[in-house]
Amino acid sequence: MALTFDLKATDGAARLGEVGTARGVVRTPAFMPVGTAGTVKGMLPGQVRGTGADIVLGNTYHLMLRPGAERVARLGGLHRFSGWEGPILTDSGGFQVMSLAGLRKITEEGVRFASHVDGTRHFLSPERSMEIQALLGSDIAMCFDECPALPAGRDRIAASMEMSMRWAARSREAFGHPGDRALFGIQQGGLEEDLRRESAERLREIGFEGYAVGGLAVGEGQEAMFGVLDHAPAQLPANRPRYLMGVGKPDDVVGAVKRGIDMMDCVLPTRSGRTGQGWTARGMVNLRNARHRDDPRPLEEGCPCPACAGGYSRAFLHHVVRSKEMIGGMLLTWHNLTYYGRLMAAMRGAIGAGRFADWERGFHARRAEGDLEPV
Amino acid sequence: MALTFDLKATDGAARLGEVGTARGVVRTPAFMPVGTAGTVKGMLPGQVRGTGADIVLGNTYHLMLRPGAERVARLGGLHRFSGWEGPILTDSGGFQVMSLAGLRKITEEGVRFASHVDGTRHFLSPERSMEIQALLGSDIAMCFDECPALPAGRDRIAASMEMSMRWAARSREAFGHPGDRALFGIQQGGLEEDLRRESAERLREIGFEGYAVGGLAVGEGQEAMFGVLDHAPAQLPANRPRYLMGVGKPDDVVGAVKRGIDMMDCVLPTRSGRTGQGWTARGMVNLRNARHRDDPRPLEEGCPCPACAGGYSRAFLHHVVRSKEMIGGMLLTWHNLTYYGRLMAAMRGAIGAGRFADWERGFHARRAEGDLEPV
Numbered sequence: 001m002a003l004t005f006d007l008k009a010t011d012g013a014a015r016l017g018e019v020g021t022a023r024g025v026v027r028t029p030a031f032m033p034v035g036t037a038g039t040v041k042g043m044l045p046g047q048v049r050g051t052g053a054d055i056v057l058g059n060t061y062h063l064m065l066r067p068g069a070e071r072v073a074r075l076g077g078l079h080r081f082s083g084w085e086g087p088i089l090t091d092s093g094g095f096q097v098m099s100l101a102g103l104r105k106i107t108e109e110g111v112r113f114a115s116h117v118d119g120t121r122h123f124l125s126p127e128r129s130m131e132i133q134a135l136l137g138s139d140i141a142m143c144f145d146e147c148p149a150l151p152a153g154r155d156r157i158a159a160s161m162e163m164s165m166r167w168a169a170r171s172r173e174a175f176g177h178p179g180d181r182a183l184f185g186i187q188q189g190g191l192e193e194d195l196r197r198e199s200a201e202r203l204r205e206i207g208f209e210g211y212a213v214g215g216l217a218v219g220e221g222q223e224a225m226f227g228v229l230d231h232a233p234a235q236l237p238a239n240r241p242r243y244l245m246g247v248g249k250p251d252d253v254v255g256a257v258k259r260g261i262d263m264m265d266c267v268l269p270t271r272s273g274r275t276g277q278g279w280t281a282r283g284m285v286n287l288r289n290a291r292h293r294d295d296p297r298p299l300e301e302g303c304p305c306p307a308c309a310g311g312y313s314r315a316f317l318h319h320v321v322r323s324k325e326m327i328g329g330m331l332l333t334w335h336n337l338t339y340y341g342r343l344m345a346a347m348r349g350a351i352g353a354g355r356f357a358d359w360e361r362g363f364h365a366r367r368a369e370g371d372l373e374p375v
Numbered sequence: 376m377a378l379t380f381d382l383k384a385t386d387g388a389a390r391l392g393e394v395g396t397a398r399g400v401v402r403t404p405a406f407m408p409v410g411t412a413g414t415v416k417g418m419l420p421g422q423v424r425g426t427g428a429d430i431v432l433g434n435t436y437h438l439m440l441r442p443g444a445e446r447v448a449r450l451g452g453l454h455r456f457s458g459w460e461g462p463i464l465t466d467s468g469g470f471q472v473m474s475l476a477g478l479r480k481i482t483e484e485g486v487r488f489a490s491h492v493d494g495t496r497h498f499l500s501p502e503r504s505m506e507i508q509a510l511l512g513s514d515i516a517m518c519f520d521e522c523p524a525l526p527a528g529r530d531r532i533a534a535s536m537e538m539s540m541r542w543a544a545r546s547r548e549a550f551g552h553p554g555d556r557a558l559f560g561i562q563q564g565g566l567e568e569d570l571r572r573e574s575a576e577r578l579r580e581i582g583f584e585g586y587a588v589g590g591l592a593v594g595e596g597q598e599a600m601f602g603v604l605d606h607a608p609a610q611l612p613a614n615r616p617r618y619l620m621g622v623g624k625p626d627d628v629v630g631a632v633k634r635g636i637d638m639m640d641c642v643l644p645t646r647s648g649r650t651g652q653g654w655t656a657r658g659m660v661n662l663r664n665a666r667h668r669d670d671p672r673p674l675e676e677g678c679p680c681p682a683c684a685g686g687y688s689r690a691f692l693h694h695v696v697r698s699k700e701m702i703g704g705m706l707l708t709w710h711n712l713t714y715y716g717r718l719m720a721a722m723r724g725a726i727g728a729g730r731f732a733d734w735e736r737g738f739h740a741r742r743a744e745g746d747l748e749p750v
Contacts, residue, residue: 038694042701044681067668067694075671075690083686293442296450306419311458315450319413319442326417326701 003140003182003209005241005262009352013233013260016351019210019241021087021139022180023079026054028241029257029347031340032089032265037062038072038082041270042326042333045084051305051334052341055139056084057265060093060132064122065115069135077137089184089265090138092129092171094145095214095245106146108163126170130183138181140210143171145186147215150224157190164188164214165202172206182209184243190215191224193231200235211236212243213261217252226255233260250279250343254363257347258356269336274329276321278307279339281366285314287332292318295375305338307331378515378557378584380616380637384727388608388635391726394585394616396462396514397555398454401429403616404632404722406715407464407640412437413447413457416645417701417708420459426680426709427716430514431459432640435468435507439497440490444510452512464559464640465513467504467546469520470589470620481521483538501545505558513556515585518546520561522590525599532565532590539563539589540577547581557584559618565590566599568606575610586611587618588636592627601630608635625654625718629738632722633731644711649704651696653682654714656741660689662707667693670750680713682706 004020019026033040033048035056040048048056058078063069075081078088097104097113104113110125126144133141145164148156168185175183185203189195203211213232216225225247233242243263244256253264269279276288280300285292287299295314299307307317312331320328350359379395394401408415408423410431415423423431433453438444450456453463472479472488479488485500499507501519508516520539523531543560550558560578564570578586588607591600600622608617618638619631628639644654651663655675660667662674670689674682682692687706695703725734 037698037700038691039700039702042705044685044702044705066698067690071669071690074669075688080686081688081691083691294446294449310419311455313450313456315442315446316413316456316458323412323441325412325414326704327414327419329701330417330419330705 002177002179005210005239007239009354011351011354011356012258014257014347014351014356015260015262016348017241017262019262021182023085023087023139024054026087026263027348028262029344029351030054030263031253031344032057032263033337033340034059034265034267034270035082035084036267037066038078040333040337041274042330043270043337045082047334048084048337049086051337052345053337055087055089058082058088058090058136058138059096060090060129060136061096063136064093064132065117069132073135073137079137087139088136089140090133090136090142091245092142092144093124093132094129095147097124098146108166110144126167127174130171130174134175134178134181140182140184141175142184142212143168143186143208145188145214147188147218148190149218150190150215150220152190154190154192154195157188157192158195161188161190161195161199165199168203169206172208184208184210184212186212186214186245187232187236188215191220191228196228196232197235200232204237208240210241210243212245214245216244217246217248222252222255225252226259229256229259229261250340251364251367253340253343254347254360258360269340270333273333273336276328276332277336278317278332279336280371281339281363282369282371283367285371287314287317287321287328289318291374297372297375299335300339303335303338303342305331305335307335377552377554380585380614382614384729386726386729386731387633389632389722389726389731390635390637391723392616392637394638396557398460398462398514399429401462401638402723403637404719404726405429405638406628406719407432407638408712408715409434409640409642409645410457410459411642412441413453415708415712416649417705418645418712420457422709423459423712424461426712427720428712430462430464433457433463433465433511433513434471435465435504435511436471438511439468439499439507440492444507448510448512454512462514463511464515465508465511465517466620467517467519468499468507469504470522472499473521483541485519501542502549505546505549509550509553509556515557515559516550517559517587518543518561518583520563520589522563522593523565524593525565525590525595527565529565529567529570532563532567533570536563536565536570536574540574543578544581547583559583559585559587561587561589561620562607562611563590566595566603571603571607572610575607579612583615585616585618587620589620591619592621592623597627597630600627601634604631604634604636625715626739626742628715628718629722629735633735644715645708648708648711651703651707652711653692653707654711655746656714656738657744657746658742660746662689662692662696662703664693672747672750674710675714678710678713678717680706680710682710
């Protein structure tokens with residue numbers, strides 16, 4: 001099989017495992033940094049790897065528009081092009097073209113849309129998405145699907161889910177079983193438990209190497225998302241990895257792992273690093289805030305990242321963020337991915353030791369303490 | 376003395392040496408990357424050091440406005456603040472406030488000006504510039520001076536030079552002889568050989584740990600600049616380092632070394648890296664150009680920088696430059712500083728071996744070959 005999943009331990013619904021790919025192992029629960037256009041913004045591949053990331057995500061939508069999937073293929077594929085040698089997961093482009101409100105037209109066949117780069121017209125379908133992901137050479141490809149923003153009416157959610165399941169079958173058919181590359185199905189159904197179950201059954205009938213929980217983190221809020229995660233993961237095959245798409249903040253990530261999610265991705269640690277936000281065990285620190293301008297202390301005591309262990313003060317980080325210096329986004333991105341990497345490692349350790357509930361209490365207690373005392 | 380200069384070899388007018396400071400040795404001829412606001416843009420200090428740079432430059436004007444010299448001092452000085460542990464040279468702020476045409480007023484006392492950051496009113500004088508550079512804790516400080524853009528009338532140049540020499544005496548007086556920090560005088564006089572000689576004599580009378588050739592690279596062109604460098608360095612003490620401010624492109628740098636310059640600084644390799652330009656032994660490569668979009672070859676064969684040795688293609692660099700990805704500026708800055716570092720090392724080797732003229736012929740011959748053949 002193109003992808004193995006070794007479930008090593010469970011602790012409540014939380015799972016410790018290893019996903020095996022042709023390009024190496026992904027320790028789960030895993031957080032996947034997002035490398036939208038062939039680069040995790042502000043980071044070199046070796047630096048990303050050093051934060052504990054085993055796998056990164058690439059975006060079909062961005063890469064098909066620029067530099068173009070056929071071009072990436074001629075240049076040896078996305079791994080060689082981007083310099084990231086480990087596993088890569090590509091999304092299908094579906095979610096991003098759906099977000100082009102007013103600029104796209106959805107039919108049963110697929111989606112016609114205009115590029116945000118140069119306005120040129122493009123078409124994505126299950127077949128073309130599979131072709132693009134093959135050209136990029138990702139280790140894990142995602143089915144081409146569709147989902148509404150929430151809240152949405154049940155009829156809209158049901159119709160969308162049903163089309164996504166027909167697209168899932170077309171995706172599987174087009175993708176085939178190439179041996180060294182895997183395809184994940186995506187469960188839809190909004191906040192409706194029965195639609196989620198139906199979607200899961202349709203996906204199991206088709207058969208995939210892994211299963212994603214899709215259509216969340218689209219406006220429903222954490223409580224509603226956790227409500228879905230209380231039942232959705234268990235509807236998916238236990239012997240295959242479960243991927244929650246587009247999540248999230250640290251407490252979202254912890255809550256998802258607690259509920260049986262194995263893989264996640266989100267732009268949050270990278271994007272917020274570029275706007276001056278540093279994530280720590282005691283919460284988010286906004287380095288733009290003037291209270292940091294004379295603070296000689298590191299962003300997070302004990303953190304091994306170059307921003308914290310490199311001797312940089314909060315005052316320096318404040319200065320470079322305010323001055324729009326590149327090093328501000330570089331250091332805070334590095335810190336944030338390091339924090340996420342340590343968070344995932346801590347959860348894996350806790351699950352393996354059967355102490356996840358204790359660990360989770362400590363996680364919330366540290367956050368409740370809030371940021372450092374005044375200097 | 377706060378600064379030693381060990382002249383190890385000469386080859387024609389070119390000189391091989393070592394400048395000794397409290398924070399380490401600077402191998403000369405040396406190129407100093409510019410770290411305007413406490414950071415060499417897009418680079419961490421260890422990465423800058425890895426390109427072969429022994430010393431970096433910091434800008435008094437930028438740092439006094441943000442984060443403020445007194446604040447940097449409270450935070451332990453510019454070395455600790457910025458994470459660069461090697462020698463730092465600070466300019467006096469004079470050149471930059473002079474460039475604020477319309478926003479500054481020059482008198483014998485000093486210069487009143489408005490901040491480009493927030494419009495607040497500030498004052499710089501020889502005394503205040505020395506105070507700021509002491510607060511920053513730079514290893515080499517520069518006299519506060521003034522110079523006109525070229526071309527300029529002889530009377531304007533003479534009057535400006537004479538005021539700069541009065542300011543040089545005030546700078547020396549205010550700076551004192553702190554023992555662990557050095558002060559460089561700055562020769563002025565435009566393109567006028569006799570004014571340059573007079574300026575040099577006035578500076579020698581005052582006495583400095585090193586001497587800069589100022590007032591060049593301000594619009595006069597390479598031929599006129601080399602014309603000045605044919606006589607100006609020899610007007611300065613042979614047993615002290617000679618620093619050419621704000622220069623330059625690789626062929627400017629080579630021509631300056633040939634004429635007896637020991638130290639230089641310029642934003643070119645860093646700034647042009649952020650706009651997609653890569654400097655190589657065969658000339659400048661504009662990665663924005665569409666001819667690179669399918670080119671699998673590295674920017675420069677044999678270069679040890681992460682852009683070239685890291686396996687990145689010109690096609691990738693083109694893509695990230697066009698996509699405005701941070702990694703484009705990061706990689707090209709790194710490459711350009713690596714190229715400058717290798718260029719300086721090659722010149723030091725050639726001078727030490729008495730082969731500078733041969734080396735220079737090879738330098739120009741490689742550039743004449745131009746960039747790579749088409750794929």
